[in-house]
Amino acid sequence: MQLSLHHIVPHHLRERLANQPSDVWGKELVLQGGAVFVQAPSGAGKTTLMHILYGLRTDHDGTLQWDALQPSKTDDATLSRLRATDVSIVFQDLRLFPALTAWENIAVKMHLATAATEQDVLQWMQRLGIYHKKDAPAATLSYGEQQRVAIVRALVQPFKWLLLDEPFSHLDSANRQQAIALVADVVRQRNAGMILADLDENNYFPYQQTLRL
């Protein structure tokens, strides 16, 4: 699936962007796939961009397209269906259901559309060191544990693009390595594209493209 950004400028960043070069804002940009890294300091608009790409924010100039479809002109039911099959995301603020267990948070996604078996999910939870927290309410997990639940949840659904907004910010290096390896494995299996936004340069993945906001 092709993601096309046609001269997108978020309304709330208009003034700030007037005198600032960017690889993304106001540009004609077509993403065909591969691993894309979006690098920018705090407050530059990484989360804004991720929400625009996911079709959650439409308060911007310019147009976003998922192939020929414009999410801003698409009804909610169609968008939800496409999000469940084509575009997955790890939100910076995770958006887990706090009262549901780690397992239930993931299972909710599996009811919509799944590309993974229960056995895969349990194995992935083991790989990321959160298997023992499977039956604990998300609200009782540390932020780093919640981050790993959110990563597994994003991987269970089918997707053509995976969006990751500072996904490893609360993981120590050992857990981060496990999470990177899992994400890389699943993205490769699905032959999907991924966009990772973060503050500082990193070599978590062999990026084909780096964009500075």
Ligand SMILES: Nc1ncnc2c1ncn2[C@@H]1O[C@H](COP(=O)(O)OP(=O)(O)OP(=O)(O)O)[C@@H](O)[C@H]1O
């Ligand atoms: N709806 C809004 N109205 C006004 N300002 C907004 C709105 N949404 C975001 N902003 C501002 O836009 C800027 C970019 O926010 P955003 O969360 O996208 O940055 P970020 O690069 O993800 O930051 P961080 O790395 O700290 O998470 C911030 O200054 C934020 O306060």
